[in-house]
Amino acid sequence: MKKVLVFVVVVFMAVATQVAKAQQQRPGQQPPPETDEKFKIGMAGYTFLKFDIDKALETLQRADVHYLCIKDFHLPLKSTDEQIAAFQAKLKAKGVTGYAVGPIYMKSEGQIDSAFAYAKRVGVKLIIGVPNYDLLPYVDKKVKEYGFNYAIHLHGPDIKTYPDAEDVWNHVKDLDPRIGMCLDIGHDTRNGKDPVADLKKYKSRVFDIHIKDVTGTTKLGYSLEVGRGVINFPAFVKMLRKVGYTGVCSLEHEKDMTDPFMGIAESIGYFRGVIKATK
Numbered sequence: 001m002k003k004v005l006v007f008v009v010v011v012f013m014a015v016a017t018q019v020a021k022a023q024q025q026r027p028g029q030q031p032p033p034e035t036d037e038k039f040k041i042g043m044a045g046y047t048f049l050k051f052d053i054d055k056a057l058e059t060l061q062r063a064d065v066h067y068l069c070i071k072d073f074h075l076p077l078k079s080t081d082e083q084i085a086a087f088q089a090k091l092k093a094k095g096v097t098g099y100a101v102g103p104i105y106m107k108s109e110g111q112i113d114s115a116f117a118y119a120k121r122v123g124v125k126l127i128i129g130v131p132n133y134d135l136l137p138y139v140d141k142k143v144k145e146y147g148f149n150y151a152i153h154l155h156g157p158d159i160k161t162y163p164d165a166e167d168v169w170n171h172v173k174d175l176d177p178r179i180g181m182c183l184d185i186g187h188d189t190r191n192g193k194d195p196v197a198d199l200k201k202y203k204s205r206v207f208d209i210h211i212k213d214v215t216g217t218t219k220l221g222y223s224l225e226v227g228r229g230v231i232n233f234p235a236f237v238k239m240l241r242k243v244g245y246t247g248v249c250s251l252e253h254e255k256d257m258t259d260p261f262m263g264i265a266e267s268i269g270y271f272r273g274v275i276k277a278t279k
Contacts, residue, residue: 038244038245039240039245039246039248039249040067040247040248040249041065041066041067041248041249041250041251041268041271042066042068042069042099042249042250042251043056043059043063043065043068043069043250043251043252044069044251044252045068045069045073045074046071046252047251047252047253047254047260047264049073050258052074053075053090056068057090057091057094059261059264060094060096061095063265063268065251066095067097067099067248068099069101069102069128069208069248070124072101072102072104074087075101075122077104077114077115077118079121084121084123088122099124100124100126100127100128100151100248101115101118101119101122101124101126101128102127102128102151102153102182103128103129103130104128104129105129106129106130106132106135106139107131107132109135109138112131112135112138113142115127116142116145116148125147125148126151126208127148127150127151128152128153128182128208129151129152129153130155130161130162131152132161133161133171137175139175143176143178143179144176148178149178149179149207150178151180151182151207152168152171152181152182153181153182153184153210154167154168154181154183154187154188154191155187156184156186156187156189156190156191157190157191157219158187158219163191164188164192164193165183165188165193165195165201165202166193166202168180168202168205169181169201169205177205180202180204180205180206180207181206181207181208182207182208183195183198183199183202183208183209184209184210184212184252185209185210185211185212185236186210186212186231186254187210189217189221189231190214190216190217190218190219192217192218195231196236196239199239199240199245200243203245206245209247209248209249209250210250210251211249211250211251211267211271212251212252212253212254212267213225213227213229213231213233214229214230215230216230217230222255224255224263225253225255225266226251226266226267226268226271227266227267227270233270233271234274234277234278237271237274237275237278251264251267251268253267
């Protein structure tokens with residue numbers, strides 16, 4: 001009987017030792033996937049149009065995403081300093097940095113004034129904006145005054161202003177170099193453009209990127225999970241490295257917006273997989 005007990009104890013100790021060794025060798029859970037990249041993975045606030053900031057931050061935390069472009073339905077332009085401080089405290093508690101505000105549509109000089117003052121109070125130095133064409137000289141003036149970067153969000157064939165990267169470039173190339181674009185690769189594709197080629201061509205004015213996938217290269221193309229559409233993400237990630245992009249790549253998920261969570265997880269996972277696979 002004693003021999004049996006000794007044998008059992010020896011086996012138990014051996015197994016326990018092997019388990020301990022395995023646990024020591026096992027990598028930590030969810031190591032930050034972008035630590036070896038100059039660009040960062042983020043989320044566009046518009047993704048959470050149907051949800052409050054608490055649900056948005058819960059989703060970012062679960063997806064291990066730490067950068068958010070703040071949308072004004074989560075933090076209105078007329079928020080008080082106290083409301084902004086409370087909002088920023090929520091982000092900090094979840095390990096999230098609000099790196100920009102927008103997109104903000106601007107149809108008057110007053111709206112431009114309001115957007116720049118808002119960005120300053122929020123504490124960011126990047127505005128994603130959509131100004132009327134005739135207001136670009138005034139945007140140029142405000143950029144010089146504040147020293148912020150201003151990225152114009154392009155919208156594909158859905159609206160007449162800023163349909164693609166080429167159009168943004170043609171309107172800003174002679175303005176202050178801090179006025180550039182938010183390269184929405186889905187909308188650029190839907191306007192018949194190649195976002196890989198456009199990133200290479202207009203790299204000096206690309207200050208933000210909206211990551212998404214689409215089903216086609218025309219207005220009929222619609223948004224779906226990253227990796228399921230027509231955009232060549234391996235080529236795009238390689239170009240990000242080639243041009244030395246250091247900004248944020250923010251997922252803007254526009255499919256199933258009343259229940260986007262599975263699509264967000266799939267899209268972020270695919271994009272991170274491409275980053276790892278294309279080194």
